[in-house]
Amino acid sequence: MAVSGDMNIQQAIDDSRFSWFHWTIIILGFLVLAIDGFDTAAMGYIAPALSSDWGIKKQDLGPVLSAALLGLSLGALIAGPVSDRIGRKRVLVFSCLFFGLASLGTAYAQSINTLTLWRFLTGLGLGAAMPNAITLMSEYAPQRCRSLTINTMYCGFPLGAAGGGAISSWLIPAHGWHSVLLLGAAAPLVLTVLLIWLLPESVKYLVNRGENGVKIKRILRRFVDQDLEQVSRFSLHEEQKTQKKGSVAQLFSAAYLPGTLMLWMSYFMGLVIYYVLLSWMPILMQGMGYQMEQSALLTSLFTFGGTAGILLAGWLMDRWEAHKVVSVGFIITTLFIVLMAQENSHIWLFGGLIFLMGITMNGAQSGMQTLAATFYPTQCRATGIAWMQGVGRFGGVAGTMMSAQLLSMQWQADSILMFLGVPALLAACATLYKMWRCQPVAQPAL
Numbered sequence: 001m002a003v004s005g006d007m008n009i010q011q012a013i014d015d016s017r018f019s020w021f022h023w024t025i026i027i028l029g030f031l032v033l034a035i036d037g038f039d040t041a042a043m044g045y046i047a048p049a050l051s052s053d054w055g056i057k058k059q060d061l062g063p064v065l066s067a068a069l070l071g072l073s074l075g076a077l078i079a080g081p082v083s084d085r086i087g088r089k090r091v092l093v094f095s096c097l098f099f100g101l102a103s104l105g106t107a108y109a110q111s112i113n114t115l116t117l118w119r120f121l122t123g124l125g126l127g128a129a130m131p132n133a134i135t136l137m138s139e140y141a142p143q144r145c146r147s148l149t150i151n152t153m154y155c156g157f158p159l160g161a162a163g164g165g166a167i168s169s170w171l172i173p174a175h176g177w178h179s180v181l182l183l184g185a186a187a188p189l190v191l192t193v194l195l196i197w198l199l200p201e202s203v204k205y206l207v208n209r210g211e212n213g214v215k216i217k218r219i220l221r222r223f224v225d226q227d228l229e230q231v232s233r234f235s236l237h238e239e240q241k242t243q244k245k246g247s248v249a250q251l252f253s254a255a256y257l258p259g260t261l262m263l264w265m266s267y268f269m270g271l272v273i274y275y276v277l278l279s280w281m282p283i284l285m286q287g288m289g290y291q292m293e294q295s296a297l298l299t300s301l302f303t304f305g306g307t308a309g310i311l312l313a314g315w316l317m318d319r320w321e322a323h324k325v326v327s328v329g330f331i332i333t334t335l336f337i338v339l340m341a342q343e344n345s346h347i348w349l350f351g352g353l354i355f356l357m358g359i360t361m362n363g364a365q366s367g368m369q370t371l372a373a374t375f376y377p378t379q380c381r382a383t384g385i386a387w388m389q390g391v392g393r394f395g396g397v398a399g400t401m402m403s404a405q406l407l408s409m410q411w412q413a414d415s416i417l418m419f420l421g422v423p424a425l426l427a428a429c430a431t432l433y434k435m436w437r438c439q440p441v442a443q444p445a446l
Contacts, residue, residue: 005230005231005232005233006231006232006233006234006235007228007231007233007234007235008235008236009203009204009207009234009235009236010204010236012220012224012226013139013140013141013142013203013204014142014143014144015142016142016223016224016225017223017225018142018145019223021140021200021222021223022140022141022149022223024198024199025136025137025140025153025199025200026137026149026152026153028133028191028194028195028198028199029133029134029136029137029153029156030152030153030155030156031156031187031191031194032092032096032129032130032133032156032191033130033133033153033154033155033156033157033160034156034157034159034160034163035099035126035129035160035184035187035188035191036126036129036130036156036157036160037156037157037158037159037160037161037162037163037164038160038161038163038164038167038184038187039068039099039103039122039126039164039184040068040160040161040164041160041161041162041164041165041168042164042165042167042168042180042181042184043064043065043068043119045164045165045168045169045172045180046168046172046177046180046181047061047065049172049176049177050177053176053177054112056112060112061112063112063116064112064115064116064119065119066397067116067117067119067120067123068119068120068122068123068126069123069393069396069397070120070123070397071119071120071121071122071123071124071125071126071127072123072124072126072127072390072393073123073127073390073391073393073394073397074123074124074127074390075095075123075124075125075126075127075128075129075390076127076128076130076131076386076387076389076390076393077127077386077387077390077391078124078128079091079095079127079128079129079131079132079382079386080131080247080248080382080383080384080385080386080387080390081246081247081248081382081383081386083131083132083135083382083383083386084205084247084379084380084381084382084383085247087201087202087205088132088135088136088139088201088202088205088382089136089195089199089200089201089202090201091128091132091382092128092129092132092133092136092195092199093192093195093196093199094128095125095126095128095129095132096125096129096188096189096191096192096195097125097188097189097192098121098124098125098128099121099122099123099124099125099126099129099188100125100185100186100187100188100189100191100192101185101189102118102121102122102124102125103118103122103181103184103185103188104181104182104185104189105118105121106118106119106122106181106185107178107181107182107185108178125188127389127390127393128386130157130389131382131385131386131389132382132386133153134150134153134154134369134373134385135202135373135381135382135385135386136199136202137149137150137153138150138369138370138373138374138381138385139202139203139204139205139378139381140200140202140203140223144318145318146318146370146373146374147313147314147315147316147317147318147322147367147370148311148314148315148317148318149314150314150366150369150370150373151310151311151313151314151317151366151367151369151370152310152311152314154310154366154369155307155310155311158303158306158307158310158362159307161303162300162303162304167180167183168180171183200219200222201219203216203219203220203234204236204378205378206219207234207235207236207378208236208378208379213231213232213233213234216234217231236377236378247379247380247382247383247384248380248383248387250376250377250379250380250383251376251380251383251384251387256375256376256380256384258434258437258438259375259434259438260384260387260388262430262431262433262434262438263368263371263372263375263384263388263430263434264387264388264391264392265426265427265430266326266330266368266371266427266430266431266434267365267368267388267389267391267392267395267427268391268392268394268395268398269395269423269424269426269427269430270330270361270364270365270368270392270395270423270427271365271392271393271395271396271399272395272396272398272399272402272420272423273333273361273399273420273423273424274361274362274365274396274399275395275396275397275399275400276399276400276402276403276416276420277302277361277420278302284413284416284417285298285299285413287412287413288413288414289345290347294347297351298347298350298351298354299354301351301354301355301358302354302355302357302358302361303358304355304358305354305355305356305357305358305359305362306358306359306361306362306363307362308358308359309329309358309359309360309361309362309363309364309366310362310363310366312359312363313325313326313329313362313363313364313366313367314366314367314370317367317370321435322367322370322371322374323371323431323432323434323435324435325363325364325367326364326367326368326371326431327364327427327428327429327431327432327435328364328428329360329361329363329364329367330360330361330364330424330425330427330428330431331424331425331428332360333357333360333361333364333424334421334424334425334428336353336356336357336360337357337417337418337420337421337424338418338421339353340353340354340357340417341414341415341417341418342414361424364427368388368392369385371431371434372384372385372388373385375434375438403416406419
């Protein structure tokens, strides 16, 4: 790792033992994503209580829900370039503090307009947090277990969403809908303190920015066993062909543009499917003849399958070609969608298909984080991941709006499910095209 005082940071990270230092980053990132999932699910649960309390129609809350999605997209687009300029930790700490305060403001909103504004601001903070947590984890994870490490942290989102539903169902009857938002404000504010205290800045970012060796050595000593006293220079050993360009400009440079577009398409199409199923599955299930209680149970199977799928995809991507794992996940998702549309009269068989689709769909979608992290070099990695997520969030908006339009056109539930096979196949094709035609300039990529 070190010859004549020169240390290859990537080699040092890859050779390091997986220690409590890495677990600290995983746990902190997991909590960031869990809060994101909690907030996403909680707003749906408080909507009935809120509309009853304020005496408004549920459809009048549409701007409130869409404002958060818009904030998530813009937050990701803004945070990526800022993170590549001032650091992953600073942006992550500020975003956590920001969405905690914004959620506190949401709890005390007195009108639809102010509630919409606070939800937009909350979305800005949340949108900035997730890509930076993923970027930081990807830059500390050894190559031998990078995908599994990122996906383990990513499990925070579906588990936070599931926990948000369970906690909301207990808090709202006992303490009102405000209590859910207050909890959603307190958690990130406490987490902000933990991030300041425990979270390190990325050493790869520090090396890329030419920071002094004392700070870098202080972090390396927490997980590298090698004697660092004789090391006088740290290097990334990445290609520097695009170093002079800004992080956003690099995404659109000739070397990266094709891969950038393919990542955007795959992530966008994946979120079309995800948000249609997450938002409309209970209604689709009732359209197939299932009772409300059965629909809720069937929907929960998708979430539980998702957690297993995220971990399985991470394990597989560390052992086989990551693009093939993701693309096969989308292809198998298409097959399960077709089977669900054809066979929906037997609840146990139908539930099994939903659970399996939760594994393949969520596994493939979570794997996109690793594909982005390994495609971009350090100087634009946060921007690459954040812009993929920011553009992809519009897929969630498109999916939600598309489902509402198809239902208004009297489409049957099985026809809507069949239609979801199209974005799944497009996501698979885009992933395969990136694997065959869009190789990263930097070797190694991380």
